[in-house]
Structures are given as structure tokens and as C-alpha cells.
Amino acid sequence: MFVGRSAELTALTEALARATAGEPQALLIGGEAGVGKTRLIEELHAVACAEKAVVAVGGCVEIGADGLPFAPFSTALRSLRRQLPDELKAAAEGQEDELARILPELGQSDRGALGEDGTARLFELTARLLERLAADRTVVLVLEDLHWADASTRHLLAYLFRALRRGRLVVLATYRADDIHRRHPLRPLLAELDRLRSVRRIELSRFNRAEVRSQLTGILAAEPDPALLEQIFERSDGNAFFVEELACSIGTGCSTGLSDSLRDLLLVRVEALPEDAQRVARIVAEGGTTVEYRLLAAVGRLAEDELIEALRAAVGANILLPTADGDGYRFRHSLVREAVSDDLLPGERSRINRRYAEVLETNPSLVRADERTTRLASHWYHAHDAAKALPAVLSAAVEARRRYAYSEQLRLLERAMELWDDAPEEVRGTLRPPDDVEVYPPCGGDPTSPPLRYLDLMAEVTVAARFGGERERALAISKKALRILEGEDGGKDPLRAAWFWIQRSRLTQDLTRGDGWQELATAQELVRGMRPSAVHAEVLAAVANWGALHQPGPDSLAAADRAVEYARLVGAELTELHARLTRGWLTADAGGVEEGIAEIYEARDRAVELGAAGILGRASINLPSTLESMGRSEEAVTAAEQGIAFTHRRGLADTEAWVRHNLAHSLFSLGRWTEADAVLDDTVELAQSHKPRGLIAGRRAELALARGDFDEAHRQVELTRSFFGTHDFQPQHLIPPARLAMCIAARRGALADARAEFERITEHGFPPGTRQYALPLLCAAASIEADTRGLPDADAGRAAVLTAIRLHAKRMPTLVPVWHAYGLMLEAELARAEGRMAPELWARAVAAFEATERPFELALVRQRWAAALLDHHADRAEAADLLVLAHTAARGLGARPLTEEIELLAGRARISIAPTPAGIRKAPGSAPDPDPARSLGLTPREQDVLRLVAAGHSNRRIAEELYISPKTASVHVSNILAKLGVSGRTEAAALAHRLRLFPDQAA
Structure with missing residues (x-):
């Protein structure tokens, strides 16, 4: 009978009801071992099935270096596939090869599609698969024993809890609270999830005396004697499982002989089994969470009749249970399994594991293919046979890598490093890098290639740690590898050393320890003068990309050219495409706009053909960004929407966030501010890393400033800077926040702060290729100086600021219409700051902006032109037309400060700005649209x-x-x-x- 837990069951059924209404639910159920978590889940299962919900249960597996990658998700998805075969097939359509990394039955995973973004892509695709399955039916996904979860499972669960936004879905996970010690890997995840309002955490307490009485009544089929109740309640302390064990022990007459030791209590009924049944229990305990029947028969070496009789005894005593699919056996409670395993003698444990490993090597078909490699590696490792364990562990590491389970790959590789010195030389000499591993300097994957070296292992550890998010570990290993190279080889392996220096550069930037240039310069020096190679091409591509981000100009463009040339020479097409993206971006910045943009399109299209997700993600960012910087905002919107489709289908959530920011940027330029708001709202949920979050905050600051919400603008600028930091000067990340900070300071009357910000950001000048950020900043600086003319203490430092603005402006060629328009605006603002209203300069700026897609800037320069005309007592009708056009645009945008400036100017000039059809002057060249x-x-x-x-x-x-x-x-x-x-x-x-x-x- 089900005892107590009425409040907890009510909470679960309410969550089920909310999910059925279309609101996804996320729950965590914690409690000590034996407190009744599984029993509560069983009750929810019954309720859900009665309401026609689909329930899938998966349990974490205690096996391998850090668990079996994605084990509970694989089991649960397998269950969904059995229950909803057609629906799951339709939901996974087009992504079967990727999703096969979690559910191998879907197809053959693409072994070539490896990279840092692979895990994020897989997680997003899994979330979308579940959303599609739960679109028209309620799905309950239960993940048990989270305390045993591998890192990949923990990361995927955390991602789901954040990313699920639609569908009739309940995701529920259980864990042992008493196992979560201070350093347990689940502890940080629980703390992180506690901060999410969308996740509900339920802690199960022990039973009170009344609940224990109810439980004993159900077990004994009669009211317990008060003395017996008191004895069991005191010994069990209200733990439901212990209550049951004590009641059963009393039922077999063992009450007086019970030990106070928990382990002895759990072993009482096991030791009462026949000898063969005890032997089978010991074998099952060492085989993992579940053991297949045929595997058990092979390892146990019992005649089939004897094995069945032993299993019948263990099942009859409620020690073992058949698995749900009827293919194997598991312990009814994991506490008993752990007690039996702990009771094994050291030699006994090694012998059982060796027997498992030998049987699996002889007949691999005894276990599921996706578990085979990891289980074999675990058994050989626990058999303490380094010669057998090292190759098995390395094979399991490769399998984990192919499944994007980088954290598990890292643990396995660290285990391989532990085994390396103990393995015989003849064994190490037979090992070769796998043929799909690209992280080494070229050494091949065939039997004729050089044997795997310890440094190769360190290279894989470095990449696994970086991809798995353990960048400190990756940096430590790369430093150690370089010390070994310097000492062991005396600098005789420059390619390998250069490769490690590239990793150090990336990690230094990721960890905000610097800009990574010194490390890249070292790598560049190491390969200088050497024959072209894949590593050489990668160094050049990295140098070119660093230059494009930090010092765009001729030198960076030349580095990109060399990177493309070297990559083509050695057939490194992925490196070539990366270098071509950089070259296209730099070529467009240098004035070859059509040529550069065409190259980015070509690289993107080739990435689509190759299925190169990483390059495709980068192209999806670079293309709309480059188009926007050239003033082609409508085309940028189209490119961004295509990029969102690409990244969304491939599950590149963080990259999609970056692309969505680019879309919001272009929408802002086009005056579609409400749409930009909506895009940014969606983007916040996708962004995972600091840079896209910083960009989103910067775009929100831009919108807030234009709308007149200066406090919010200031808050978002500070947030932007906190995400980007100050360790790495990238113009695209530092110049726009500086411009916004200047404008906010000026709006608050803090001219000194605005000037100090200007001086700080212009201290080192503006590199070539940064005019798209620098020109708006210079215009803002000139406008601030013009607006503060005549204010007390404002004129003293103006001449120096204007001189600096002119000096920087001279070095900026305005090669495309939008840059030309900003150049003309700057010239007119400088004249205004010097006291000259110059209507002719503003007329030129208006004409230039009318040819661009910038309604806000156009409204601004029209207001300025009207002010100049009125100042010169010129044509009032023309000034009125300009003000009406500017006011209509500013009000439509929601640009409150500009609207108020226009209204103030019109009021002073006694001009009506009511928009009437007869009074609105058409923009030059306008004509009826045939569409x-x-x-x-x-x-x-x-x-x-x-x-x-x-x-x-x-x-x-x-x-x-x-x-x-x-x-x-x-x-x-x-x-x-x-x-x-x-x-x-x-x-x-x-x-x-x-x-x-x-x-x-x-x-």
C-alpha cells in the first residue's frame, strides 16, 4: 500500500496538470537512500497512465570512469521509441545522425562532425525532439539516480531545465540527498538549479511513527504489535526501505540476530539465500545497474537449470528483479547491491571483473552495442590488468568523444594516463590515434602511422577538457605538455609545440587571462620557414582571425591570404574555410565590398555542403554582421534569418543567440525597434556564453538610450562591460559601449565624464576596419560638444576634443554610402560645435542618409537641418517640412528624446508639426510602390x-x-x-x- 506522501504526490499531479495545459514542468526529487523516491514515482506513473500520458523512465548507471554517457536519456528515449514509434521518427526527421549519439537506434552518427559546439548542438536537438513529441500529448520523462549521473547527463539535464519553453512535458529527476557530499559533482548543479524559478525541488523526509505503523500494517496484513512497532521505528528511524527489511527479517525469525551495522542489515536476506543464489547476486552486483541474462549465464558458468533456480530464489526473496524489457536482472534496491559489492574480497572483485571482460571480448553481442566499449573498459580497469585496460579505456574515450560526451572522454583519458606507465611497452607500441581525431599534428590513423605517444594523449586531454568546459584543466595540461616538449625533445618537435601554443592562446582568451596574442606569436615563430602543413595553416588562420578581431587591416588580410594558400596546399579544407571567412570580412572592410561578401557567401555554402557545423555557425554570424557594417541592413536581416534557420536546425544555441543579436542590430538600424525588442527577449534564453550576453546587453542599452530610458541604458552598458571585461581589447566589444557611456553621461549633465570616456577609448586610436564603430562614436562626441556650447566650464576643453575628432576622422576612408553619410554628419556636427550651423552641410548629410536604411539617423539630421535653416532665417516652409518628417519618424520609432527636441524646436519657431498629407514633403526619388x-x-x-x-x-x-x-x-x-x-x-x-x-x- 502507498503510505503518506500526500503533499508530494499532490505537487506532482498538479505539475502533470500544468504540463497537460501546455506549460513544461521541471522537478527534482531528493531524499536519502531507501526513503521512498522510486515508490513515489511509481504512484505518479499510475496517475499519469490513467490520464493517457506517456511515461518514459531512465536510470543513471554506475559504470565506467564517470558513468555511461547519456545512459538515462538513452533508456528513456528507447522507451518513447517503443511507445511512440511513428511520432518519434517524425520528430527526429532530418537529425537522426546527430540524435543517434544518444539513441543509436536512430541511425549511424556522423563521426566527422566533431567540435566544441557539438555538445551544445546535440543538447538543443534533444530539447527540440522532446518538445515535438510533447506537442500533442503529455510526456513524463523520469531520470532516476541522478547521484550516479555522468557529466554529460548532468549538463544535458541542466540544459533541458533551461531550454524547454513549450510542449506538454514533465521532466523529473531523482537523487540521493545523503550521497551529495561537499565535493560531489551533482552539488553545483543542484545549487544552480535552485536559482531557476522554473525548477521545483521536493525533498522526501523519513516516515513518522504513524506512517511506519501504516507501512507495517500493509506488510504484515495486520496491525503491528506496539512493541514491535516501537522496535522497528527506532531501528529504522523512519526509513521506508529499512522498515521493510526489518519487517522481513523478523518474518524469517532473524530479529534477535540483527546487527546494528547497516551493511549487515542489508546482507541478512542475501546471506539467507542458497549458495548458488548468493554467487549470482555477487556477480550481478559487480556487473553494473543491470546485467543481461545471457551475459550472466556466461560469467556465472552455471548450468542453465541451476542458474534459473538461483535466480528464482533471489527474485523470490525480493533481492533481484527482472528488468522491464525482460532481458536481464537488477537488484530491487541499489543499497543492497552496494552492500553486496562492498562485501566482496579484493581478489574476488578483480576475478569477477576479469571474467566479465573476457566474456565480453569473446562474445560482444551479449550487451547493447552503445554500452559495450565503456563496460569492457570498466571491467578491465577494475580487473587491474593495465595491458588490457589501456587499449580498452582509449577505445571507450574515442566512443565518448564521438557522442560529444567530452567530460566522460576526459575522465577516461585521465584513466589512460594513469595506466600508461604500467602498460607494457609492446602494448603501447601497438596503439594508434583513431582515424577521425584531428587534434594531433598529422600522424594518421592507420597501422603504418607512428604509435600513439604520451603527448598525443595529452593533446586529446587538452581538447576534451576544453570542449567539456574544464578550461583550467586544459590549460594546465597544455602547459605541462610544452614543458615535456621543451625538456624531452629539446624543441625538436615544433609542429606539436605550435599546436599546443594555439590551444594555450584559445584558453587564455576563454579564461580572460589575456588576449592570447603572445601565445599565437610563439606558435607563429615555431612554424616560420617550415614546409606547409596542417598545423602551419591552422596557426596562420588563427593569427588572421585574431588580427581581424583586434587589429583589422592590411597585415591581418595578408595573414588570411597566407592561411588560405597553406590550407589549400595541404588539403585542410575546414581550416581553409575558416580563413576564407576571415579574408572575406577583411576584404569587405578594406573596400572590396562585393568581393568580400561574395567570399563569405561561398564559404557558407560550402560549409552547408560539408555539414561543417562550426564553420556554418561562424558564417551565420559573420555574414549579417558584415552586411550590416556595409549599410546593407535589409540583406543582413535576410542573411540573419537564414543563419537562425541553419543554427536552429543544428542545435547551435549559443551561436543562434549571436545571430539573433545581429538580426536585432539590423532591425534597430531599419527602425523596426519593436521587432528588435522581441528578438532580444527570445535571445536571452538562448545565450550561454559571455560574449553573446554582452552583445544582447549592448543592444538593449542602444534601444534604451534612443527611447530616453537613461537609467536602463546605464545598467545595460555596465552589464555589457562586465561580460566583455578589459583583458582583451576588441574594437567591436569596446567602442560601442564607450559611445553609449558618453551619450548617457552627457544626458545626465556629466560632460567631464563623457570627455574622459572619449579620451580613454581614443587613447590608442582606431585601427583600420573599425570605422563602423568609430564614426558613430566620433559623431556622438562632436554632437555632445555642440550641445554643450555656452554652458559654464564647458568651453575650456572643447578645442582639444574637436582637434582629436578631426585627427581620427582623417584616417577613416568612407568607402560605402552609410560610412559616407556618417562622415558628412560628422562634418556638420563639427561645424555646429564650432558655432557654425551650416545648412548646406546638413543638407548634404540628409541627402546621404536618404539613400541609406537608417530612419533614426535620417530623422536626426533632418531636425539638425531644420534648426540650421531657422538659425539662418532661411526658408521656413522647408524647415517645417523637415520637422514634420523628422517628428513623424521619431514618434513612430518611439525615440522620445529626439521627439522632444523636435517639438521644442518647432514650438520655439511657432511651426505646426501635425502630419497632414498636404504638408508632408516626400523624400527625394519616392514613387508609388508597384508591390x-x-x-x-x-x-x-x-x-x-x-x-x-x-x-x-x-x-x-x-x-x-x-x-x-x-x-x-x-x-x-x-x-x-x-x-x-x-x-x-x-x-x-x-x-x-x-x-x-x-x-x-x-x-
Whole structure:
């Protein structure tokens, strides 16, 4: 009978109800061993099944160096596949090779698609698979024994708890609270999840006396004697499992002989079994969480009749249970398994593990293929046979790497390092790097290649630690490897040393210990003058990319050219594509706009062909960013939306966040600020690392400043700087926050602070290729000086600031229309700061901005031109037209400070700025738009949304089709309804059909 836990069961059933209503639920259930976690889950299982929910249970496995990678998820997904075969197939369509790393039955995983972003991609695809499965039915995913979870399982669970935003899904995990000591790897995760409001944690306490009485009544089928109740309650201390064990022991007449030792208590019923049954129990205890029947028969060496009789005795005594699939056996409670395992003699444990390993080597089909390598490695390791264990552990490490289980790979490789010196030389001489490992300097993967060296092992450890997020460990290993290279080889292996220096450069930047240049310079010096090689090409590509980020200009472009040349010579196509992305970006910055952008498109398309996710992710960031910096914002929006689709399908969540920031940037430039807001809201949930989070904060600061929320703008600027730090001067990360800080300080009347910020950011000048950040900053500085003319103490330092602005501006060629427009604005602002209103300069700036896609800047320069005309007592009608245009644009954008400036100027000049059709001057060159959708004021993205609205799609369906969130889709629909002047979706669809906006639909 089910005893107590009414409050806990109510909490679980309420979570089930919320999930059924479409709100995903995340729960953690903790409690000491034996307190009743599994029994509570069984009760929830019954309730869920009664409500037609689909329940899948997976348990963590205590095996291998740090558990079997993704074991509970593999088991649970396998269960979902049995229950929902067609639905899971449809949900995984197109991503089977990636998802096969967790559920091998889906297909053959792509062994070549390895890299730092692989884990994040796999996690995002898994989250989306579960969301799709739970779209039309309630799914309950239960993960038991989280205290045994491998690192990959812990990371995936944490990702799911954050990333699941839709679907009728309950994710529930259990763990032993008494096992979570201060250094237990689950402890940081629990602390992190406690901070998430979306995760509910339930702690199960021990039973009180009344609950123990109820439990004993169920076990004994009668009310317990008060003395017996008192004895069992005192001995068990309310632990449900101990209550049961004590009651059963009393039932067999062992009450007087019970030991006070917990282990002895747990072994009482095991020791009462026949000898063969005890032997089988010892073998099962050492075989892991579950042991397959055929494997047990081979290891036990019992005749089949004897084995079945022994198993019947163990099952009858409630010691062992058959597994759910009927293929094997497990202990009814893990505490008993641990007690039996702990009771083994050292030699006995080694012998049983050796027997397991020998049987698996002879007949690998006895266990599931995805578990075979890891289990074999574990058994040989615990058999204390270094000669057998080292190759097995290395094979398991390769398998973990192919599954993106980098943390498990790291633990296995560290175990291999431990075994290295104990393994015979003849064994080490037969080892070769696997053929899909790319981290070594070229040494091949075939039998003719040089044997695996300890340094090769260290190289793999370095990469596994970096990919697994343990960067401190990676840095320590890379430093140790370089000391070995310097001492052992006396510097005779420059390629290997250069490779380790590249790793140190990356790690130094990741850990905010510096900008990584000194390490790259060392690597570059090591390969200087050597024949082309893959390592040489990688060094050059890294140098070029570093230069593009820190010192864009001719030297960095030349390094990119050399990197492409060397990569082509040695056939390192992935390195070549990375270098081509860098070269395209730098070429466009240098003035070869069409050539550079074309190269980025080509590299992106080739990455799609190769399925190179890392390069594709980088291209998805670089292409819209480059287009935006060239003033091609509409094209940048299209490129960003394509990039979001690419990264979303491949599960590159952090990269998708970066691309979404780029989309928000271009939307801001185009004056689509509400859309930019919605994109940023969605992006916050995706961003995992500091840089995209810093970019998001910077974009929010830009919006807040333009809208007049200066406190929020200041907060976001500080947040941006906290994410980027000061250790690594990258113009794209430091110049825009400096401009925003200057403007905020000026708005608050702190001119000295604004000037100090300007002096600090311009101290080292602006490298070539940074004009897209520097020109707006110089315009802001000049505008601040112009706005403060005549203020007390403001004129003293103005001449020095203006001189500095002119000096920096002279070094910035304005090669594309948007840069040219900013150059003209800067010239006009400098004149205004010197006391010259110069209408002709503002007229040129207005004409230049009218040819760009920058409505905010256009409104600003129109206001400035109108002010200059009024100052010169020039044409008031023209000034009025300019103010009406500027005011209409500023109000439409929500740019409160600019709107107020325009209204103040119009009020002083006694000019009406009410927007009337007769009074609004058309922009030069404007003409009726032949496209009926565009003539209604709909943007290209709004046209896409309206097409789907007209087809009858819901917001969620629109979001899925266009790779946006339902919230963003809702914003678009609201904008469309407002622009069309209709009250609902049905009217909008009817109007679209009536006007034949989408002829293909009408047909």
C-alpha cells in the first residue's frame, strides 16, 4: 500500500496538470537512500497512465570512469521509441545522425562532425525532439539516480531545465540527498538549479511513527504489535526501505540476530539465500545497474537449470528483479547491491571483473552495442590488468568523444594516463590515434602511422577538457605538455609545440587571462620557414582571425591570404574555410565590398555542403554582421534569418543567440525597434556564453538610450562591460559601449565624464576596419560638444576634443554610402560645435542618409537641418517640412528624446508639426510602390507572416515555419493588423485574398 506522501504526490499531479495545459514542468526529487523516491514515482506513473500520458523512465548507471554517457536519456528515449514509434521518427526527421549519439537506434552518427559546439548542438536537438513529441500529448520523462549521473547527463539535464519553453512535458529527476557530499559533482548543479524559478525541488523526509505503523500494517496484513512497532521505528528511524527489511527479517525469525551495522542489515536476506543464489547476486552486483541474462549465464558458468533456480530464489526473496524489457536482472534496491559489492574480497572483485571482460571480448553481442566499449573498459580497469585496460579505456574515450560526451572522454583519458606507465611497452607500441581525431599534428590513423605517444594523449586531454568546459584543466595540461616538449625533445618537435601554443592562446582568451596574442606569436615563430602543413595553416588562420578581431587591416588580410594558400596546399579544407571567412570580412572592410561578401557567401555554402557545423555557425554570424557594417541592413536581416534557420536546425544555441543579436542590430538600424525588442527577449534564453550576453546587453542599452530610458541604458552598458571585461581589447566589444557611456553621461549633465570616456577609448586610436564603430562614436562626441556650447566650464576643453575628432576622422576612408553619410554628419556636427550651423552641410548629410536604411539617423539630421535653416532665417516652409518628417519618424520609432527636441524646436519657431498629407514633403526619388503588400507598409518579414496568417496558421505554427518564437510571431501579427487597419486575423486574411497579395495562395 502507498503510505503518506500526500503533499508530494499532490505537487506532482498538479505539475502533470500544468504540463497537460501546455506549460513544461521541471522537478527534482531528493531524499536519502531507501526513503521512498522510486515508490513515489511509481504512484505518479499510475496517475499519469490513467490520464493517457506517456511515461518514459531512465536510470543513471554506475559504470565506467564517470558513468555511461547519456545512459538515462538513452533508456528513456528507447522507451518513447517503443511507445511512440511513428511520432518519434517524425520528430527526429532530418537529425537522426546527430540524435543517434544518444539513441543509436536512430541511425549511424556522423563521426566527422566533431567540435566544441557539438555538445551544445546535440543538447538543443534533444530539447527540440522532446518538445515535438510533447506537442500533442503529455510526456513524463523520469531520470532516476541522478547521484550516479555522468557529466554529460548532468549538463544535458541542466540544459533541458533551461531550454524547454513549450510542449506538454514533465521532466523529473531523482537523487540521493545523503550521497551529495561537499565535493560531489551533482552539488553545483543542484545549487544552480535552485536559482531557476522554473525548477521545483521536493525533498522526501523519513516516515513518522504513524506512517511506519501504516507501512507495517500493509506488510504484515495486520496491525503491528506496539512493541514491535516501537522496535522497528527506532531501528529504522523512519526509513521506508529499512522498515521493510526489518519487517522481513523478523518474518524469517532473524530479529534477535540483527546487527546494528547497516551493511549487515542489508546482507541478512542475501546471506539467507542458497549458495548458488548468493554467487549470482555477487556477480550481478559487480556487473553494473543491470546485467543481461545471457551475459550472466556466461560469467556465472552455471548450468542453465541451476542458474534459473538461483535466480528464482533471489527474485523470490525480493533481492533481484527482472528488468522491464525482460532481458536481464537488477537488484530491487541499489543499497543492497552496494552492500553486496562492498562485501566482496579484493581478489574476488578483480576475478569477477576479469571474467566479465573476457566474456565480453569473446562474445560482444551479449550487451547493447552503445554500452559495450565503456563496460569492457570498466571491467578491465577494475580487473587491474593495465595491458588490457589501456587499449580498452582509449577505445571507450574515442566512443565518448564521438557522442560529444567530452567530460566522460576526459575522465577516461585521465584513466589512460594513469595506466600508461604500467602498460607494457609492446602494448603501447601497438596503439594508434583513431582515424577521425584531428587534434594531433598529422600522424594518421592507420597501422603504418607512428604509435600513439604520451603527448598525443595529452593533446586529446587538452581538447576534451576544453570542449567539456574544464578550461583550467586544459590549460594546465597544455602547459605541462610544452614543458615535456621543451625538456624531452629539446624543441625538436615544433609542429606539436605550435599546436599546443594555439590551444594555450584559445584558453587564455576563454579564461580572460589575456588576449592570447603572445601565445599565437610563439606558435607563429615555431612554424616560420617550415614546409606547409596542417598545423602551419591552422596557426596562420588563427593569427588572421585574431588580427581581424583586434587589429583589422592590411597585415591581418595578408595573414588570411597566407592561411588560405597553406590550407589549400595541404588539403585542410575546414581550416581553409575558416580563413576564407576571415579574408572575406577583411576584404569587405578594406573596400572590396562585393568581393568580400561574395567570399563569405561561398564559404557558407560550402560549409552547408560539408555539414561543417562550426564553420556554418561562424558564417551565420559573420555574414549579417558584415552586411550590416556595409549599410546593407535589409540583406543582413535576410542573411540573419537564414543563419537562425541553419543554427536552429543544428542545435547551435549559443551561436543562434549571436545571430539573433545581429538580426536585432539590423532591425534597430531599419527602425523596426519593436521587432528588435522581441528578438532580444527570445535571445536571452538562448545565450550561454559571455560574449553573446554582452552583445544582447549592448543592444538593449542602444534601444534604451534612443527611447530616453537613461537609467536602463546605464545598467545595460555596465552589464555589457562586465561580460566583455578589459583583458582583451576588441574594437567591436569596446567602442560601442564607450559611445553609449558618453551619450548617457552627457544626458545626465556629466560632460567631464563623457570627455574622459572619449579620451580613454581614443587613447590608442582606431585601427583600420573599425570605422563602423568609430564614426558613430566620433559623431556622438562632436554632437555632445555642440550641445554643450555656452554652458559654464564647458568651453575650456572643447578645442582639444574637436582637434582629436578631426585627427581620427582623417584616417577613416568612407568607402560605402552609410560610412559616407556618417562622415558628412560628422562634418556638420563639427561645424555646429564650432558655432557654425551650416545648412548646406546638413543638407548634404540628409541627402546621404536618404539613400541609406537608417530612419533614426535620417530623422536626426533632418531636425539638425531644420534648426540650421531657422538659425539662418532661411526658408521656413522647408524647415517645417523637415520637422514634420523628422517628428513623424521619431514618434513612430518611439525615440522620445529626439521627439522632444523636435517639438521644442518647432514650438520655439511657432511651426505646426501635425502630419497632414498636404504638408508632408516626400523624400527625394519616392514613387508609388508597384508591390501591393509593400505599398501597405509591410516589411518583407511581415509579408511572410501575413502569407501564413492568410493560410490559417496559428502563431506557434508561424514561429516554427519561420524559425522565430511565438512571441515574435505575435508582435509581427499585431503590427500587421495595425498597418492594415483590421481588427483580427480573419479580416487580415480576407483582405490579403481580396487584394490578391499572394496570387499563388489565391490560385
